[in-house]
Structures are given as C-alpha cells and as structure tokens.
Amino acid sequence: MSPSSSIAAEPGAVPAPDEHHEHHPSYLVDGTTVKSWLLTLDHKRIGVMYLIWVLLFFLIGGIYALVVRLELLTPGPTIIDAMTYNRAFTMHGVVMIFLFMIPAIPGAFGNFMLPLMLGAKDVAFPRLNLLSLYLLLTGAVIAIWGMINGGMDTGWTFYTPYSTHTTTTVAPILFGAFIIGFSSIATGLNFIVTTHTMRAPGITWFKMPLFVWAMYATACIQVLATPVLGLVLLLVVGEHLFHFGIFDPAMGGDPVLFQHLFWFYSHPAVYIMVLPAFGVMSEVVAAFSRKNIFGYRAVAFSSLGIAFVGFFAWGHHMFVSGQSTFNAGVFAVLTMLVGVFTAIKVFNWVGTVYKGAVDFKTPFAYFCGFLYFTVFGGMTGVAFATASLDVPWHDTYFVVAHFHFIMVGATIMAFMAAIHYWFPKMFGKMYHEGWGLVSAALIILGFNATFIPQFLLGNAGMPRRYYEYPERFQTLNVASTAGASLLAFGFLISAIYLTYALVYGRRAASNPWRSKGYEWMTESPPPTHNFVGPQPTYPEEPHFYVEPKKAEVPDAV
Amino acid sequence: MQSSTATAGTAGVPYRPQVAAHFASLEVQNHAARLGMWLFLATEILLFAGLFVIYANYRFLFPEAFALASRELNLNMGTFNTLLLITSSFTAAMAVHYAKEAKNKQVVLMFVLTILMALGFLVVKYFEYSHKFHEHQLPGPYYAFPGLTLPGASAYFTIYFLSTGLHAFHVIIGMIVLGWVTLKAMRNEFSHYNYTAVELGSMYWHLVDLVWIFLFPMLYLI
Numbered sequence: 217m218s219p220s221s222s223i224a225a226e227p228g229a230v231p232a233p234d235e236h237h238e239h240h241p242s243y244l245v246d247g248t249t250v251k252s253w254l255l256t257l258d259h260k261r262i263g264v265m266y267l268i269w270v271l272l273f274f275l276i277g278g279i280y281a282l283v284v285r286l287e288l289l290t291p292g293p294t295i296i297d298a299m300t301y302n303r304a305f306t307m308h309g310v311v312m313i314f315l316f317m318i319p320a321i322p323g324a325f326g327n328f329m330l331p332l333m334l335g336a337k338d339v340a341f342p343r344l345n346l347l348s349l350y351l352l353l354t355g356a357v358i359a360i361w362g363m364i365n366g367g368m369d370t371g372w373t374f375y376t377p378y379s380t381h382t383t384t385t386v387a388p389i390l391f392g393a394f395i396i397g398f399s400s401i402a403t404g405l406n407f408i409v410t411t412h413t414m415r416a417p418g419i420t421w422f423k424m425p426l427f428v429w430a431m432y433a434t435a436c437i438q439v440l441a442t443p444v445l446g447l448v449l450l451l452v453v454g455e456h457l458f459h460f461g462i463f464d465p466a467m468g469g470d471p472v473l474f475q476h477l478f479w480f481y482s483h484p485a486v487y488i489m490v491l492p493a494f495g496v497m498s499e500v501v502a503a504f505s506r507k508n509i510f511g512y513r514a515v516a517f518s519s520l521g522i523a524f525v526g527f528f529a530w531g532h533h534m535f536v537s538g539q540s541t542f543n544a545g546v547f548a549v550l551t552m553l554v555g556v557f558t559a560i561k562v563f564n565w566v567g568t569v570y571k572g573a574v575d576f577k578t579p580f581a582y583f584c585g586f587l588y589f590t591v592f593g594g595m596t597g598v599a600f601a602t603a604s605l606d607v608p609w610h611d612t613y614f615v616v617a618h619f620h621f622i623m624v625g626a627t628i629m630a631f632m633a634a635i636h637y638w639f640p641k642m643f644g645k646m647y648h649e650g651w652g653l654v655s656a657a658l659i660i661l662g663f664n665a666t667f668i669p670q671f672l673l674g675n676a677g678m679p680r681r682y683y684e685y686p687e688r689f690q691t692l693n694v695a696s697t698a699g700a701s702l703l704a705f706g707f708l709i710s711a712i713y714l715t716y717a718l719v720y721g722r723r724a725a726s727n728p729w730r731s732k733g734y735e736w737m738t739e740s741p742p743p744t745h746n747f748v749g750p751q752p753t754y755p756e757e758p759h760f761y762v763e764p765k766k767a768e769v770p771d772a773v
Numbered sequence: 774m775q776s777s778t779a780t781a782g783t784a785g786v787p788y789r790p791q792v793a794a795h796f797a798s799l800e801v802q803n804h805a806a807r808l809g810m811w812l813f814l815a816t817e818i819l820l821f822a823g824l825f826v827i828y829a830n831y832r833f834l835f836p837e838a839f840a841l842a843s844r845e846l847n848l849n850m851g852t853f854n855t856l857l858l859i860t861s862s863f864t865a866a867m868a869v870h871y872a873k874e875a876k877n878k879q880v881v882l883m884f885v886l887t888i889l890m891a892l893g894f895l896v897v898k899y900f901e902y903s904h905k906f907h908e909h910q911l912p913g914p915y916y917a918f919p920g921l922t923l924p925g926a927s928a929y930f931t932i933y934f935l936s937t938g939l940h941a942f943h944v945i946i947g948m949i950v951l952g953w954v955t956l957k958a959m960r961n962e963f964s965h966y967n968y969t970a971v972e973l974g975s976m977y978w979h980l981v982d983l984v985w986i987f988l989f990p991m992l993y994l995i
C-alpha cells in the first residue's frame with residue numbers, strides 16, 4: 217500500500233482536517249450540557265445512553281451472579297443464608313433478563329445503527345424513543361427499589377401460586393417489569409415503523425443490511441408478545457395484593473394457565489435476546505471475512521422464520537406440567553423447527569467465512585465464540601425439545617447451562633463484538649487490539665469453564681435453585697465458580713481498556729475496518745443529522761465485498 | 774382563525790402542518806403515524822386477548838357457574854351501553870370525514886358528542902358496579918353472594934371486574950385523547966392536508982368500541 221493512499225484507511229490515522237468538520241460537529245460534541253444529553257431526541261445519543269445504562273445493569277446482575285456462585289462453592293452454607301440465596305438468584309435472573317439482555321442490543325446498537333443503515337436522519341418517532349429509555353429507567357428504579365426493600369424469592373419465572381403467597385416484595389418488582397415491557401414495545405414499534413417508512417431511496421427491502429432484518433424480526437416479537445406478559449404480570453401483582461385466586465389452585469384457580477401465558481411471552485423473549493445477536497454477527501462475519509454474505513435472503517428470511525415459529529414453541533417449558541402426550545409431541549416438533557431456521561443461519565455464516573480473507577480482529581474472535589456457543593447451546597436445545605429427555609433434565613443445572621450457553625453465550629458474544637466493531641463508529645476512537653483479543657479469549661474460556669461443569673452437574677442430577685447440595689457435586693461446583701471468576705476477570709479487562717480508549721484512544725479513521733456496511737458511509741462519529749451534504753446513494757447491496765483475491769486495489773481507496 | 778397568517782382557517786388556504794426534519798415528506802410522516810397507531814392497536818388487542826384466553830379457560834373449567842353468573846349481569850344496561858358505544862364510534866368516524874373537508878366546527882361537535890356518550894357509558898358502568906358491590910358479587914375472596922355458591926362463580930366476577938375495569942380505563946384514556954384532538958379542532962387545525970390526529974384519535978376510539986363488542990357477548994350473553 218502506498219503511504220498516500222492508505223492514510224485514511226489505516227486504523228488510528230488522523231484524517232486531515234477539512235471544512236466539513238468545522239461546520240458539522242459530530243453528534244458527540246454538538247451540545248455538551250447535561251440537558252442536551254438527557255433530553256436529546258437524537259437516536260445516536262439515545263443509543264449511547266442505553267449503552268451506559270445496560271452496562272450498569274449488567275454489572276449489577278453480574279455481582280448477583282458472583283454471589284450465587286460463591287455461595288455454591290461449598291455443599292453447605294458458605295457466605296449467605298438460604299433466603300438471601302433465593303433472593304440473589306431471582307434478582308440475578310430478573311436484572312439480567314429484563315434490564316440487560318432484552319434492551320441491550322436493540323437499545324444501544326439498534327438505536328444507533330438502524331437509522332444510519334437505512335440512510336435515515338432519525339427513527340420515525342424520536343420522542344417515543346426517548347420515552348422508551350425513560351420507561352426502562354423508571355421500571356428499573358421501581359424494581360431495584362423493591363430489591364433493596366426486601367427482594368423477591370420466586371425466581372425470575374414468578375411461578376404461581378408461590379409468587380402470590382410469598383411474603384417477599386413481589387409487587388414493585390413485577391410492576392417494574394411491567395413498565396419495562398412498555399419500553400420494549402415502544403422500541404419495537406418504533407423500529408418497525410422506521411424500517412417501513414424511512415428507508416433512503418435505493419434501499420429496498422432486499423438491500424437492507426442483515427442487522428436491520430434482525431432488528432425488524434425482533435421488533436415484531438416485542439410488539440406481539442410483550443402485551444401478554446404485561447397482562448399476566450399485572451394479574452400476578454393483583455393476585456399478590458388481593459388474592460383473587462385466578463392462579464391459586466386452593467381457590468379454584470389454575471396455575472398452569474399462568475405458565476402458558478408466561479411462556480407465551482418468555483419463550484419468544486429468548487429470541488428477542490438472541491435475534492439481535494444473530495444480526496450483529498451477520499454484519500461482523502461479512503466485514504471480517506471480507507466477503508459478501510452467503511445466502512443473504514436465507515439469512516434474512518430465517519430471522520422472520522424464527523420469530524414466527526418462536527410463538528408456537530412455548531409448551532416445551534411445560535413438558536412436566538401434566539401436559540398430554542400429544543401436546544408434548546406437537547410442541548417438541550415445533551420447537552425443533554426453530555433449530556432448522558437457526559441452522560440455516562449457521563451454515564450461511566460458515567459459508568461466508570469459507571475462502572474469505574479473514575481478518576482476525578477482536579470482533580471476529582467473538583464471532584468464533586458465538587458460533588461455538590450457538591451450535592453447542594442450540595444442540596442441547598434440540599435435545600431438550602425431545603420430551604422424553606426433558607423429563608430427567610428438567611429443573612436441573614442442565615437447564616441453567618443450556619440457556620446460559622445459547623442465550624447468554626451467544627448474546628454476550630454479539631454484544632461484545634458489537635461494542636468492538638462499532639466502537640470507532642460511535643466514539644471515533646480505537647481500542648487496543650491486543651488487549652481486545654486477550655479479553656475475548658478469557659471471556660470465552662471463562663464461559664466454558666463456568667457452564668460446562670453445570671451441564672455435567674445437571675446430568676448427574678443436581679437441581680437448580682438449591683442452596684445446599686451433596687458432597688459429591690462439590691468438585692464441579694468449584695470448577696464452575698472458578699470459571700465465573702475468570703469470566704468476571706475477562707470483563708474487567710475489557711472495561712479497563714475500553715474506558716482507557718474512550719479517553720486516550722487514538723483517533724480512528726472513519727472506516728477502520730474498511731467495512732462495506734451502510735452505516736460506515738458517513739463519518740465516524742457521525743454528525744448530528746447523520747449525513748453531511750447530499751444523502752449517499754446505495755447502488756450496491758449491503759456487505760458487498762469484492763472477492764478477496766481481487767480486493768487488494770479497491771480496498772486501499 | 775386565531776392564527777395571523779394566511780395558512781390557517783377554513784376560508785383561506787388550509788393550514789399545512791410542518792414536516793419534522795427527519796421525514797422526507799408529509800405523506801411519509803402521516804404514513805408513519807398511521808402505521809405506528811395500527812401497531813399500537815395490535816398490542817392493545819393482544820393485551821385483551823390474554824383476558825379472553827383466561828375467560829375461555831375458566832369457562833371450560835366451570836361451565837355451569839359461568840353460565841349462571843352471567844345471568845346476574847344487567848342485560849339492559851349492557852345492551853344500552855353497547856348501543857352507546859356503537860353510536861359514539863359512528864360520530865368519531867364522522868369527525869374524520871369532516872376533518873378531511875376542513876369543517877373543524879363539525880369535528881368539534883362530533884367529538885363532543887362522542888365524549889358525552891363515553892361519559893354516559895361510564896355512568897351506566899358506575900350503576901352496574903355499585904349494584905355488584907351491593908350484592909357482594911365481587912372478585913375472588915370478596916365474593917359473598919348467597920344466590921350463587923357454585924365453585925367458579927367468584928372467578929367469573931374476578932374476570933368480569935378485570936376485563937370491564939381494564940376496558941373502562943381505556944374509555945377514560947380515549948376521552949382524554951379525543952378531548953385533546955377536540956382542542957386542536959377548536960384551533961381550526963384540520964384540513965385535507967392534516968387530519969392525522971383526528972384519524973388516529975378516532976381509530977383509538979374504534980378499538981375501545983371493538984373490545985367492548987367482544988366483551989359484551991362474552992360476559993353478558995353466553
């Protein structure tokens with residue numbers, strides 16, 4: 217590469233100052249008062265605020281996780297009493313699910329990237345967008361207030377009739393989750409309308425980046441499933457306060473009905489968490505293999521397919537609830553269909569990497585971890601969908617390991633990949649690549665070390681949500697706790713070098729990865745209205761990479 | 774009419790709303806608003822759908838108690854309320870019609886009528902509720918109606934109060950929304966270019982009506 221042509225494309229190179237920058241400050245510096253952030257209608261600033269909050273929630277959830285893991289270090293009491301333990305794993309689940317996993321990628325990266333990827337100046341309803349952030353925070357404050365004032369011991373699934381009888385603080389926490397549901401609906405609604413109405417000329421449905429497709433499918437689930445959860449949470453709050461008896465068998469109520477309504481939301485909800493991850497990864501794999509995505513339409517449609525069949529699979533949580541054998545069979549088959557759509561994606565990602573010019577940067581390292589967690593976790597899911605296998609594994613650590621692998625593993629990998637891939641886009645800085653890889657390696661290792669022992673524990677019969685366990689399970693529990701510490705350490709490293717990069721990082725080039733994603737067609741960080749001058753045109757498909765062998769010359773431009 | 778510029782008022786050039794900076798055109802902006810409203814209404818229907826599922830479940834578990842308990846409702850009041858809501862839906866639709874023709878006075882009239890009927894609906898509900906309270910036909914453990922002691926009767930009244938209560942809440946929200954649109958109509962804002970607020974407000978009102986059209990047979994008739 218000749219020095220003159222490569223300067224702009226080199227990571228860390230300082231672009232020559234030009235007039236553009238003086239007249240169009242980046243969204244980061246356009247208004248610096250606190251108010252200009254808190255009341256902003258700019259989707260990028262809202263995205264950044266989401267990012268900050270979900271990271272905080274992740275920290276809170278993570279601390280609870282470590283408390284749980286430390287307690288399980290020894291067979292008997294270790295650091296806390298049984299009741300505190302019950303509260304800790306409940307709060308861990310509630311915080312991680314409702315305050316981290318569900319809002320994380322759509323809230324932070326969806327908000328930031330979706331309009332950029334559609335060539336739009338903002339989302340369709342900017343005020344609603346800001347409102348949805350504040351609804352999330354309102355719900356969080358109410359729920360956290362409840363946690364401090366007593367906490368809740370039902371597990372994040374709130375199963376009745378226990379949840380209507382326990383004396384712990386159920387009402388504020390469920391009410392908080394109810395409000396968070398509105399936030400989720402608002403975000404989904406906004407994204408659907410944005411995708412329908414705000415695409416720039418040239419961006420047809422089949423020229424939308426795959427991340428947009430994934431956000432769109434996620435949004436459909438958010439809009440269609442969350443209202444049912446809203447209703448059922450309200451009912452449980454009412455039950456708890458007034459004991460109407462709708463879900464209480466002692467009063468003629470039907471607790472299985474609660475499970476149906478709850479899982480009608482919560483099973484699709486796992487796709488609310490994991491579809492955005494799939495979307496991120498489709499972007500990352502194309503950018504770092506430097507290849508056009510293999511089977512674009514198949515990847516796009518499989519997102520919709522997952523969203524659709526996801527609505528018919530809830531019964532697999534109820535194989536042991538007295539469901540008829542026929543129902544169990546139907547739900548088993550429907551559940552396995554999800555596996556088919558996921559497999560389509562996996563094959564296409566692998567096909568994309570195949571013969572690509574892989575650029576093994578941190579986001580790609582996370583992609584590798586992601587692929588592994590998705591395949592491994594997904595296969596345990598298919599095993600679970602087999603009703604006869606579910607019976608012995610149900611409510612053991614096998615469940616815990618399964619869902620951590622698939623939804624937490626996959627989603628965290630995507631979340632970390634997204635942070636690294638879009639860091640230069642969002643903040644205009646570069647992080648330290650070496651530390652990035654070290655931290656990715658630790659996190660992936662730590663994850664395995666935490667949850668593989670849990671697969672073994674579950675298979676050996678250790679139930680989940682138990683405070684004490686027989687001596688013979690101790691070795692594996694110690695291994696799992698050690699793994700969790702490694703994991704936490706990995707995240708700590710990331711937190712340090714990313715914060716450092718934010719302040720002292722080298723200025724990034726406007727497209728350090730030489731990515732062809734649409735969001736890179738404007739400056740990094742983007743100006744307030746996303747584009748300076750005339751709107752870009754979109755003659756090519758997204759992720760349109762010239763075949764690697766011929767790529768040398770155009771890449772340097 | 775209050776506006777000093779020539780862009781407002783029925784007589785002159787119709788008032789043209791401003792297009793927000795991030796939209797390409799007024800058409801796109803209106804399209805987005807309409808689509809957003811449809812999606813929102815879908816979520817509302819799903820919210821009530823949860824209640825319908827609960828009703829179906831308990832109807833299946835306690836067929837007799839439910840059949841008898843539904844006879845305890847006041848069919849006359851229910852029917853009257855149904856007619857009120859259907860009529861109010863009609864006036865709300867007429868408001869849209871007038872808004873397109875920039876007849877803001879008629880828009881105001883239609884919405885005021887709609888709101889009055891909504892108020893009437895609530896008054897009737899109040900009498901129905903107070904009768905139920907008087908008879909102790911109340912949810913769950915508060916149920917103490919000697920006339921019907923079958924198991925499941927209390928569940929019926931739990932569902933009755935939950936669903937009609939949630940619906941009444943929507944009636945109140947609807948009145949607020951329509952009141953706000955009426956204020957805009959008083960300021961003469963609507964015309965062929967700009968009637969989205971009227972349209973969306975009345976769509977919301979149709980939803981309130983629609984939900985009741987399901988609740989009424991479910992609770993009163995079958």
Ligand code: HEM
Binds near residue numbers: 372373
């Ligand atoms: C960071 C490392 C993590 C560790 C060490 C960890 C550890 C644990 C443990 C030990 C349990 C089982 C509690 C029990 O059943 O007794 C658990 C449950 C759970 N975890 Fe994690 N977890 C981690 C991250 C996450 C994340 C990121 C999520 C995000 C969704 C998550 C979601 C859940 C959920 C939903 C449960 C079920 C809680 C319940 O069944 O009551 N975890 N976790």
Ligand SMILES: [Cu+2]
Binds near residue numbers: 532
């Ligand atoms: Cu599931």
